[in-house]
Amino acid sequence: MDTHSIIHGVETMFLIFIVGTAGSGKSLLTSTFSEWLRMSKQDVTILNLDPGVMTLPYTPDLDVRDYVSISDLMEKHQLGPNGALIMATDLIAGHVETLSNKLQDIDSDVVLVDTPGQIELFAFRACGPYITMELTKEPKAIVYLFDSVFSLNPANYISNLFLSAAVFNRLVIPQAHVLSKCDLLPPEKIDAIVEWSKNPETLEMIIEQELKGTKRLLSRDMMYAIYSLDLHFLLIPVSAKSNKGLIDLNMVLERIFTGGEKFTY
Ligand SMILES: Nc1nc2c(ncn2[C@@H]2O[C@H](COP(=O)(O)OP(=O)(O)OP(=O)(O)O)[C@@H](O)[C@H]2O)c(=O)[nH]1
Numbered sequence: 001m002d003t004h005s006i007i008h009g010v011e012t013m014f015l016i017f018i019v020g021t022a023g024s025g026k027s028l029l030t031s032t033f034s035e036w037l038r039m040s041k042q043d044v045t046i047l048n049l050d051p052g053v054m055t056l057p058y059t060p061d062l063d064v065r066d067y068v069s070i071s072d073l074m075e076k077h078q079l080g081p082n083g084a085l086i087m088a089t090d091l092i093a094g095h096v097e098t099l100s101n102k103l104q105d106i107d108s109d110v111v112l113v114d115t116p117g118q119i120e121l122f123a124f125r126a127c128g129p130y131i132t133m134e135l136t137k138e139p140k141a142i143v144y145l146f147d148s149v150f151s152l153n154p155a156n157y158i159s160n161l162f163l164s165a166a167v168f169n170r171l172v173i174p175q176a177h178v179l180s181k182c183d184l185l186p187p188e189k190i191d192a193i194v195e196w197s198k199n200p201e202t203l204e205m206i207i208e209q210e211l212k213g214t215k216r217l218l219s220r221d222m223m224y225a226i227y228s229l230d231l232h233f234l235l236i237p238v239s240a241k242s243n244k245g246l247i248d249l250n251m252v253l254e255r256i257f258t259g260g261e262k263f264t265y
Pocket residue numbers: 020021022023024025026027028029050115116117118180181182183184238239240241242
């Protein structure tokens with residue numbers, strides 16, 4: 001594979017932000033995908049943007065915890081853990097220039113950015129759009145994770161569609177969609193969820209079958225609203241445990257970066 005491509009004759013570094021709800025598998029995918037890319041002879045830098053994380057399944061090359069400390073903020077400002085996390089995430093914005101300069105110095109092919117556990121801290125406060133815009137001027141993509149087990153319920157799946165559309169609306173960066181932890185469901189269930197993402201009629205059918213009353217009506221209307229936006233949410237099943245789907249994820253990212261696509265996948 002060749003993620004390190006040449007656009008307009010200039011060698012380019014690509015930034016990939018891994019985004020998703022708490023526990024959706026961002027950090028493990030960052031770890032597994034970085035190893036997979038390295039095996040494909042790609043130069044990879046990992047940036048951890050989660051100030052609150054205790055342990056990571058990889059060794060970050062750059063780590064916001066070196067710049068902001070949750071425990072210091074709690075002590076200094078008499079904050080609880082959540083308040084400190086919010087403050088820490090906002091403070092990261094002040095270190096973006098330093099992080100950008102470091103990334104430019106390292107100049108790897110790909111930068112994988114692991115984002116904070118709580119998606120709202122990253123995507124819905126001012127810092128997320130600021131960081132994604134200002135962290136170098138290199139091409140960027142979002143990988144948005146749909147947790148397989150959570151997505152099996154059509155109402156949850158639709159909530160996640162909304163969340164991912166909201167992230168796109170905030171960040172306006174080409175977005176790839178991953179059905180994470182696909183090893184945790186039988187293949188036919190994974191196929192069914194992927195089919196919902198390809199074909200709204202199958203989603204409508206399952207809503208009719210599995211949901212009742214207000215939940216059914218709301219889910220159906222939310223689904224229509226999403227599809228009327230003409231955004232695409234084609235899910236790529238991926239397992240960060242078995243490496244399944246990494247090749248497909250890579251292909252979609254390559255299309256985004258080399259094709260200059262501006263839309264969601
Ligand atoms: N079976 C399976 N488990 C996974 C996979 N990816 C992640 N997990 C597990 O899911 C849990 C959460 O994974 P993380 O990678 O920490 O998820 P995260 O989104 O970074 O979590 P936060 O940063 O805390 O929001 C861990 O116990 C992982 O081992 C996967 O592909 N398959």
